Structure formats: structure tokens, C-alpha cells
Amino acid sequence: MEQRHAAVLKAAGMKATPKRLAILELLEAESGYASPEELWKTLKGRFDRLGLPTVYRNLEELSESGVLTKVIHPNRQLYYYFCSNPEHHHHFVCLSCRKVEDIPSCGIDALEREVSIRNGGKVLSHILQLNGLCGGCAKKGEMA
């Protein structure tokens, strides 16, 4: 499993450092998204030294190379999620327990075409995210 992550990092042109591997392992084990500070608090015990800026930097780099996914949260803080699904897809994120579920298909290809054709514009990226309560949390009716 460590090999797998090391290969992913190598493929992304990034050095396979112990801290990066630890971040990936922790995030993969999580069922949901996590904040830089939360990851730092969990991981700093496993290293002699681990700076919060290092966690921020790595999460951002991993997100840019597509290894991690950024979550857009109403509170405007940064959250990241590990998703191994290589297909283009989007996410349903629970605002209560932070679970993330895949949304397999989106009609965005069609929308992109429409924008191009109608206005001559060029779509560089898109954001599609459903926010809500997962099955478990919806039952409990809680907002943690």
C-alpha cells in the first residue's frame, strides 16, 4: 500500500517523502474529508517534527496534481479528500459527518458544449458538488 502511494507520487513528479505518504495513508483511511490542521494534529505525533505549513503545502500540491480533491465548504476553510476513482466524477459531501460519496455522471459535458457554442467561451474548469446529509446523518437529524 505504501508502494502504491509512492508510485502515485512518482507519477505526479513528486518525491515520495515519509510525510507525504503519511498524509495519503491517513486520508485514504478516512471515510471523509479533513482539514490541514486536523491532519497535522494527528500526524505530528508520528514525526519528530512536522510543521503545519508543510501539511498545507503538501495538500495543495497533491490537490494540484490531482491526487487529492479539494472540498468546497460553506465555512470557506480548506478540506481535502482522497478519492481513488480515476474517472471524471463529482461528489456528494455530508456537511455533518464529512463522508464523501461519488456522483458517477454529470451532465456537464453537455453544458460545456452549450457554453462554447452559444457564446464562444471556453470552459476551463467546473465545480459540481452536492451538499447535504448522508443516509446515516439524515436519519439522526443531527448537524455535528
Next chain:
Amino acid sequence: MEQRHAAVLKAAGMKATPKRLAILELLEAESGYASPEELWKTLKGRFDRLGLPTVYRNLEELSESGVLTKVIHPNRQLYYYFCSNPEHHHHFVCLSCRKVEDIPSCGIDALEREVSIRNGGKVLSHILQLNGLCGGCAKKGEMA
């Protein structure tokens, strides 16, 4: 036109203050989205006193009552846009000139149903935004 905005504010349960009306007029005249500080710099000359926190507060309140639309920007700063289209729809935002164009339809209703049925979750909100370059900017090939 001032009457129209006053009515909108009243309908939203908000007092029609001169500053709120000025914010709405300015944003309606804009073809694109604007930041709180930009609006403040433009408007503070028109009032004896106008605090930046007031602009922030009003933009947020107007956004919460649905009068304005928040733009999700990669630089993580706040931007707001005035859109008078009352139908449910989404936006294509130009990262260069900040123009905003309506996206009339989205397949999100279907996705919401799918999430509910498949996992028993409850979709509380969704984000769909296309980022890119509008027709004009795509031609120029510029990123301001």
C-alpha cells in the same frame, strides 16, 4: 429602478437603506462580479461615511436572502453578482473579465434524486459553476 430594489429588499424582510440600494444599483450596472472592497472603494465617495464591514455585512445578507449570488473563486476571496433571473439556474463565470452568463438548465434534479434513492441521503444545496473564458476573452487569449 430604485423602487424595484426597494421592493426586493422589502420582500426579503430587509430595510431599504440608501447603502443597500447603492450596492444593488452598482452591482446591477456591472456586467460581472465584484469584491466587497471594490464595491466599497467605488461607493464610499458617494456617502459621508461608509464602512467596509457594512459592505461585507450587506453583501452576505443579500446573498443569504437570494438577492445576490456568491461566486466561488479559485483565489478564495468573496465575490458577488447581481442576477435578476428568478428561475433556478447556474452560472458560467469568466476568470479574466468577470463576466457572468446564465446556464439555463442543469441536470441536478436528477442527481439529487439519485443520491436520495441510492443512499438515503438528503441534498441540502448544490454548487454548479463553470469557470473559463468568455467569448471575448477567449479570443484575446488574455488572463487579466
Next chain:
DNA sequence: CTCTAAATAGAAATGATTTCGTTTTAAAAT
């Protein structure tokens, strides 16, 4: 016109995120 809850001012605080100069390290090259 009076009254009051809502809105605003403005200075100060906040705090998540980033920067910077230095030190350490992964991994390529010998």
C-alpha cells in the same frame, strides 16, 4: 412625531493561510 429594532461606524481582533530564510533530505549520479 415617537419609538425601537435594525443598521452602521470604525477601530480592533481574528485566525486561517502564506511567506521567508535556513536546514534537511530523497533520490539521482558517480
Next chain:
DNA sequence: ATTTTAAAACGAAATCATTTCTATTTAGAG
């Protein structure tokens, strides 16, 4: 195995967009 070096990490300090707080003003109901 050792050397080399560009990348990564440190961590204290800075940044700066956004929010908070208390006193003051005002929109609009009665």
C-alpha cells in the same frame, strides 16, 4: 556506498481578507 543537488521541510513571523464589538445612527412602524 558516497557525493551531489534540487526539492522538501522547518517554524517563526507576516499577511490580510474577513469578522467582531460597542457606541451611534436611522428606517419605518404605529
